[in-house]
Amino acid sequence: MLLNLDPTERNLPGEALLSIRKWGGADTNLQLTIQRNQDQYYLQADGSWNSPPYGFIIDRLETHGDQQSVAVGPQVVDPLLAVNNATFMIQMQDADGHKEASVLRCARTLLGSSASGETVSPYAFGRLQAPPAPVAPEPPPAPEPEPAPEPVPIPETPVTPPAKPRSPLILIVLLILLALIAAGAYWWWSQRSPAPADPAPVTEPAAEPAAEPAAGPAAAAPAAPCDLTGFQAQNELAFVKACATSNTGTDALLETIAQAKAAGYCGVAQRLYANRGQAGDSRIALAYAREYDPKFHQANACFKEADPAIAVYWYEAVLDKDPDNALAKERLQELPK
Known part of the structure; x- marks a missing residue:
């Protein structure tokens, strides 16, 4: 295109x-x-x-x-x-x-x-x-409040006068008698029951040494910025931004682009090419030009057809950073402008 x-x-x-x-x-x-x-x-x-x-x-x-x-x-x-x-x-x-x-x-x-x-x-x-903004549905009408029920009259009940409290002196006498009876019963029972024998010392079992935890698998090392393992299409922009701005070398980046092409992640391959090529990496720009150059083009899912005009654009980008690049000069002379 x-x-x-x-x-x-x-x-x-x-x-x-x-x-x-x-x-x-x-x-x-x-x-x-x-x-x-x-x-x-x-x-x-x-x-x-x-x-x-x-x-x-x-x-x-x-x-x-x-x-x-x-x-x-x-x-x-x-x-x-x-x-x-x-x-x-x-x-x-x-x-x-x-x-x-x-x-x-x-x-x-x-x-x-x-x-x-x-x-x-x-x-x-x-x-x-621009796509139209979604229209929020109108809220359903609030239900009308039900009328409050009419109050039901509460029948009056006759008030019973409280019982007259007993004299506090009688209560005190009763409590003293109960205490004396309880003390006598305790004395009688202690004279009849033998003293309990000392309990045998209980030896606590020796605590078993705690078992050492089994060695689990080593924590996985964080994935490199340009590692496509576990890549998800909805995270394409974040992946490309992290990879393109990392210190990943040109050889490793070309390998990531090749893996993206093979897996059908065409947006990743095209964006990495364009980002690094515009950032001044002449080798990436040269590789991108070859994807569209009829002389080097190999049909694949991401670059289905050669396009001389796009190849010329990227060969010119190569010469902006590497004016002595022989291949770019040669192809610009042969490709139609």
Whole structure:
């Protein structure tokens, strides 16, 4: 897939035409995300950049020969032009789950909406719109309160006067008699019962030594930032960010990319290529160019077809960091511009 952001025929400020070639999915009900390479942030509906991916909706692509296009407005044009020295990665996905990603190339003649000095492009958002916000369901009506029951009269009961308390002197005499009887009974019983023998000393059994805990398996070492073991698709962005910003060497990173391609993690492979290539790793950029170069291309699930235009882009990125790279020079002379 090859993506270009070009001026429209009228070339009004704030509007552009997103041109798409070699897209293999449907042309209706598409979702599109725009990510910049500086910090891996995504363009949001309000023009800001943040970490959660934000999907813009494309209702339909217009087809013109081998090229498809959709008009976009200031919602997309202005944030892209406001970022200096950045590369943008666009991923498109249709309703059937087919998705592809590629680098966006912006024309130098594009104008932001502020260039008009008066009004914004009448295209507004074109057909590239943010997904509608979900509408919260209305709460069910509160049930009407039931009427309170009428009070039932309580019949009056006659009050019985309390019994007259007994004289405290009688209670004291009774308590003294009970104490004397209990003391006499205890004396009589102690004279008849023999004294109990001393109990034999009880020897407590020796405590058995506590069994040493069985040695369990050694704690697993934390996974390396670029280790694909246990990778989950919903964590793709976090994995790519951690791997790309780690001190993993080029050879190890190329091995991770090869594993991602073999496992079908195409987003991981493409994002690692683009991130490290734009960050100045000329070997990664060279390997990415070879994925699209017809001379070196090998069809796989992530890079199904060669694309000379994309290969030229990455060979130029190689020469930006390594001006003496012989292979990049040779391929730029032979590939069509």
